[in-house]
Amino acid sequence: MSLCEDMLLCNYRKCRIKLSGYAWVTACSHIFCDQHGSGEFSRSPAICPACNSTLSGKLDIVRTELSPSEEYKAMVLAGLRPEIVLDVSSRALAFWTYQNLAYFIECLFAFSDFIYHRIFILGKSCQPPCSVKSLKFTSHFNL
Incomplete structure (x- = not known):
């Protein structure tokens, strides 16, 4: 993997730091560092600072751990049908593609x-x- 393919950057225009630890992911496919995410998304209604989309749904903003434990990875998709696992994986890959x-x-x-x-x-x-x-x-060229 190249350097840009194995990292995500905060989508807050004036930040752009390499993300690690926790990050805030939006339904509009943006991602923010913990500092800017917790600051921006504490207001109601929440507005995406990257595209100005209104984020009013319960799962429109999710705080996620970027390096989850092995225990979490072993259990998070356990019990789901293969087509659901593939759908979730496909959406996650689409997010990475969009960010890159x-x-x-x-x-x-x-x-x-x-x-x-x-x-x-x-x-x-x-x-x-x-x-x-x-x-x-x-x-x-001789024309």
């Missing part, structure tokens, strides 16, 4: 912002100031 995709997109935006600012700085240092129209490109 969101992180990847965030990284792409950060990288594109970095590139834009580098180009802007380099463009300012051109003597005389250059523009995209004044740049000459050589074609590698």
